[in-house]
Amino acid sequence: MSESQRPTKDANRKKVAAPRTAREVALQVLTQVEEDGAYSNMQLHGALQRSELKGADAGLATELVYGTISRLSTIDYFLEPFVAKGMKKLQPWVRNLLRLSFYQLYYLDRIPAHAAVNEAVNIAKKRGHQGISGMVNGVLRNVLRRKDELKLPEHLPAAERIALEHAHPQWLVERWISQYGEEVTNAMCQANNEPPSVSVRVNQTKLTRDELLSQMHVAQVDAIPSSLSEDGIIVRSGGNMALTDWYRDGRLSIQDESSMLVAAAVDPKSGMRVLDCCAAPGGKSMHLAEKLGLKGEIIANDIHPHKAKLIEDQAIRLGLHTIRTTTGDALEMQSLYPAASFDRILLDAPCSGLGVIRRKPDLKWAKQAEDIEDISKLQLELLERTASLLKKDGILVYSTCTVEKQENEELIRTFLKKHPEFSEAEPILQGSSNASRAEIGLQILPQDYHSDGFYIARLVKLG
Ligand SMILES: C[S@@+](CC[C@H](N)C(=O)[O-])C[C@H]1O[C@@H](n2cnc3c(N)ncnc32)[C@H](O)[C@@H]1O
Secondary structure, three states, X not given: OOOOOOOOHHHHOOOOOOXXXXXXXXXXXXXXXXXXXXXXXHHHHHXXXXXXXXXXXXHHHHHHHHHHHHOXXXXXXXXXXXXXXXXXXXXXXXXXXXXXXXXXXXXXXXXOHHHHHHHHHHHHHHHOOHHHHHHHHHHHHHHHHOHHHOOOOOOOOXXXXXXXXXXXXXXXXXXXXXXXXXXXXXXXXHHOOOOOOEEEEEOOOOOOHHXXXXXXXXXXXXXXXXXXXOOEEEEEEOOOHHHOHHHHOOOEEEOOHHHHHHHHHHOOXXXXXXXXXXXXXXXXXXXXXXXXXXXXXXXXXXXXXXXXXXXXXXXXXXXXXXXXXXXXXXXXXXXXXXXXXXXXXXXXXXXXXXXXXXXXXXXXXXXXXXXHHHHHHHHHHHHHHHHOOEEEEEEEEEXXXXXXXXXXXXXXXXXXXXXXXXXXXXXXXXXXXXXXXXXXXXXXXXXXXXXXXXXXXXXXXXX
């Protein structure tokens, strides 16, 4: 049979009625993520837009998707003995229905057990035959009966225990133990299962942080200043900030607190020429432009042509006029600009993303050790090629949203060995106890400030 004749996975899939309830939407997303390797955030966004779910129901669907993916391996471990033929042999939608129902029964206090079980049985009846709904009913009622017995075994070796307790792949836990030790790894895996906090960056070209904070308090938004960044505000409750007038008219942007440290590390001064090599969707370029003022230029480059518009739209929204977007491979920038063209360079490199597991829990299941190997080779090449574009005494900032040393301080150590014309510049957040997590640069872990895991190295080009 030729490739074109072979029935696709989609063709084999039974037609299913459009999901209507929060649990149906969550089930559809979880099944797509498992079957197609789709990203949960994009699938969920699309599924919520197509559904008519609003407010609390949309919130429940979101919680069920992220919660179930976050706790996946622990949920499967507990469910396995209850499923006669084993979890692996179930159809994907049945497996995911059991998982999201178990998540409600075991991890959520506010949902009455009978509601979780009845909803699951109704979905199973709608989608499968009598046998499946009977099996789902039996498994979930057994889980409920024996809930108090569901404990992890004692005296497991550290990596196995942490992997099972906090639902992370064991190879990743072993890697982190070898990099950070048992205690820090345990805290990191625990923090990766906590909901991410919401933070916004004030556009200080339009108003001060205190002014925005007072406007928020008048509107009864529970918000406090960030202790990490002078431009940051933590929003503890008050709705979706992307739907506010503050966002629409460019008074704020949504950005994680640790990402806000990057512009402070680049420290652009009036009149400077700054290259942001990997700029899309543009959060850090915008912050750089907000700090630069009216004179100077930020070249916001990205390899993907369609992403230039994302950057331009943000610049228009925020009223920033010093941003120029370009499309190109940062590995080839030397052919576009003469050596020593820029006062500041930011390389916010593509990375494994293992610092943002709280926001994208599927990452921990999707990544493999080889991905870290491959991406670190690209990162070093990007760094070496772009570094020649920096002027003498200029500052180059290298950043990633990962906690992997191979992509962070080990990579910078290798670079500095090969390039004696560079050395570490005065680091940001000096004196912070977390700054000592890395010998070179600043390594923030998710448990340090409840922000994303993030790395920033600040290098200076010597004469
Ligand atoms: C970590 S993201 C950048 C986030 C961005 N700095 C921000 O704050 O919004 C990495 C970006 O690098 C881009 N990229 C990947 N490889 C690249 C390359 N060789 N040259 C230029 N950009 C690249 C990707 O398209 C992606 O948008």
